[in-house]
Amino acid sequence: MNDLKEDCETIRRLLFPLLDASLEPQEEAWVSSHVEECPGCSKEMKILQKIITIVREDDEALCPEPEELFLLANFGDDPGGAITAHVKTCFKCQRFAERCKILPRNEIMPGQLLEQLTLEGRKEEPKSSLGAMLRQIYDFLTLKPIMIGAVAGAALVVIALWPAAYPKPRVALSSVTWEKPSITLMTPFAKPQAVPAPTTKERLAVVVVLENFKEPMPQEEVNSLYQALRPTAAVRKNFNILPPRELKKFIETKKIATEEVEQILTKLREDSGVAKALIVRIVAEGKQYAIRSKFVDTETGSIAKEAVANGLTAADLEKKLPETAYSVMPK
Amino acid sequence: MADSVMFCKEPRQHCQMGSSLFEAYSSGDLEDLQKVAALVRCCLCGSEDAWNVMYRLFSGYTRAIAMQKGFFQQADADDLVQETFLRLHVRLLRFDPRRGALLNFIKLVTRNVCADEWRRRRSTLRKDASYYQTKLTARSGADGPLDQTLEERFSGLVVQALDALKQRCREILRLRFCQNLSYTEIAEVLDNEPTPISDRYLKRLRQQAHRCVEDLREEFARLEELGIENE
Secondary structure, eight states, rough: OHHHHHHHHHHHHHHHHHHHOOOOOOHHHHHHHHHHHHHHHHHHHHHHHHHHHHHHOOGGGGGGGGGHHHHHHHOOOOSHHHHHHHHHHHHHHHHHHHTTOOOOTTOOOOOOHHHHHHTTTOOOOOSSSHHHHHHHHHHHHHHHHHHHHHHHHHHHHHHHHHHHHHOOOOOOOOOOOSSOOOOOOOOOOOOOOOOOOSSSEEEEEEEEEEEEEEEEEOOHHHHHHHHHTTOOHHHHEEEEEOOOHHHHHHHHTTTTTTTTTHHHHHHHHHHHHHEEEEEEEEEEETTTTEEEEEETTTTOOOEEEEEEEEEEOOOHHHHHHHHHHHTTTTT | OHHHHHHHHSSSOOOTHHHHHHHHTTTTTTTOHEEEEEEEEHHHTTTTTHHHHHHHHHHHHHHHHTTTSSOOOHHHHHHHHHHHHHHHHHHHGOGGGGGSOOOHHHHHHHHHHHHHHHHEEEESOOOOOHHHHHHHHHHHHOOOOOOOOOHHHHHHHHHHHTTTSOOOHHHHHHHHSSSSSOHHHHHHHHHHOSSSSOOOHHHHHHHOOOOOHHHHHHOOOOOHHHHHOOO
């Protein structure tokens, strides 16, 4: 019994190294088999996985407070230099620091807002919150039927008009890396998206979107498409590429639906510093396919260039794909 | 500062100190209680100069907070900034510089404005409602709903436990979990280690990461116990 307890204590210290793929194969086997058999350690493993998932999702919890960033950005306040060091590697905090700068002296508040704040004088809060509560209830009751009616009406229109056979366009996900496998240090935490390095190269994501496919494309075929889209040396020279595997991990970690193409691009820009996207739409048209490629600026949404190839058979698709897709890239 | 300057005896009287207020704050004196009190009092009196100073100092800050989580775009953020200042107009009555910094106060007001707007529009924004609510509850200190779910409570405790970690631990965990960097890349980014990184260094870094997770887990357990004791 004591041995078991000692084992459990040792095992619990090794749970994170197991998740982190830091154990030797023998240790890994021992810890894994113990976790399978021991309800206590198994529960502990689940708690640890849950904690790590929350940390991954709430990356801002590890960032400095807004007021610390404000003081750094405007007054250089950073005793110890920890915040400066953080901001160097955190794209989100860099953006925050840029946005929170104090305005110059000649800037004034918009006139209408200033008028409301100054001419009305002090506003007292209602002495009782009952009035505010009644107001909220009234707003809710009058708003809700209208909202329900609008939603129901919209749903009927969508149902009537939506081509039921075809699901929405969705981003195809693949674990293709576009690189020869090097020594991998980790497995459960898959290969990283690199920190946007302080270089002049912009970050580019290559995103395949499947449209009008009645049934999901087999994963092997999706992988072949992404393999065919391996960036040329010229593209690599000009851009820092986000491989398909990282795109997949990003979408899965952020739990974005693959149909939400716009949201994916927005999050890629905001969280990963992806400045440009090569969107390659593959549209099923009966027994033939079309490729519609566009090179997009994720910040402004503007499309620099588009290319189309129609009437392709399945055999032509892989061959034509890189040619059509990369024809929209800047030279 | 002279009393007549610090306190507007007449409502809607312009403070004569607009530019000097801005100078005071531009040099970074946001922690000076007297100056903060003076600014707030002038705002409450309806001083245009004081409100313009507030706007110059904090409109960027409130906009950055509104856009922080990616729920709101630029145009929405502009509206939220205006709404925040309107709400500050009322809330400043409650502000006491002896009990907290003005920056923190403005942050809380901004987040409450954003939360209210998000609730109003939640059908068109991110579906995972509890995710945003949890972050507000855990990070801003705003009152959470009384019927907080277990999941929200769990997340809140994790966020609190993270706050207790040392800065280096937070950075290692952020680079490892949030940016998915390998230990080699963490070594390059965090410590500017020249390549090739030695195995010994990598081993030490891994051990540090493991200790950080242990500390996180222990702090989580402590907070959980504390929560149970207090119930």
